[in-house]
Amino acid sequence: MCGRFTLVTAPEKLMSRFHLQDIPFEWKPRYNIAPGQPIPAILADGGRRRIGQLRWGLVPSWARDEKIGSKMINARAETLREKPxxxxxxxRKRCMIPADGFYEWKQMARGKQPMRITMRDGEPFAFAGLFDTWTAPDGHKLYTCTIITTRPNEVVADIHDRMPVILRPEHESAWLDRDRFDAEWLQSLLVPYDPQAMKAYPVSAMVGNPKNDRPECLEEAPWS
Known part of the structure; x- marks a missing residue:
């Protein structure tokens, strides 16, 4: 699964990397993003990319209750076309969630060791996501998303049995294109990212508490 991630990249760099015209909300670095929180997400509308904030935890438009979102932070790539x-x-509602690292917990003899997984070059990347809009009984709208997961690559396999789908830069525009739908081809993008481009390192147990959203979360820590 993917249950925590980071986005500390400077906004100017993020805009350049993802071809954005602006960021229409207050930007601040996030060191320990957790489900249920608003997260940046990139959509395309008429070929133009825009970034906004969606709540992490999908609430389908047909849901009776928004509480379902806590159970739908991830979507398995293998069953996307089977699940209603x-x-x-x-x-029609594909999005990208920008990130520059994510956390998973590795089972050790003395307990679980939190690990941060990033690109070797430290550059930001994009998770493949889906989004939807839910209308509450009182009429207010809730915009939510989920992160797609797949089997782990060689870097993540020693830590966890799932990893988020990271899109290759050359596939990002096609993923966002709402007018293009080739199910087989899009499905072929939902695979583990190149392990040669990634690395993992141990971090402090403080990341286990989502209230700890500070730079120390990123620092390499001794093995437990």
Missing amino acids: AFRRLFE
């Missing part, structure tokens, strides 16, 4: 909650979104 995801099948329609896979066709």
Whole structure:
């Protein structure tokens, strides 16, 4: 699964990397992003990319209650076209979630060791995601998203049995294109990222508490 990630990249660099015209909300570095929180997400509308904030934890438009979102922070790539909650979104409501690292917990003899996984070059990347809009009984709208996961690559396999889908830069525009839907081809993008481009290192147990959203979360820590 993917249950925590980071985004500390400077906004100017993020805009350049993802071809954004602006960031229409207050930007601040995030060291320990958790489900249920608003997260940056990139969509394309008429060929133009825009970034906004969606709540992490998908609430499908047909849901009776928004509480379902806490159970839908991730969507398995292998079953996207089988699950009613995801099948329609896979066709028309694809998004990207920018990040520069994510956390997983490695089982050790003395307990679980939190690990941060990043690109070797430290550059930001994009998770493949899906989004939807839910309308509450009182009429207010809730915009939410989920992060797609796949089997782990060689870097993550020693830590966890799932990893988030990281899109290759050359596939990002096609993933966002709402007018293009080739199910087989899009499905072929939902695979583990090149392990040669990634690395993992141990971090402090403080990341286990989402209230700890500070730079120390990123620092390499001794093995437990």
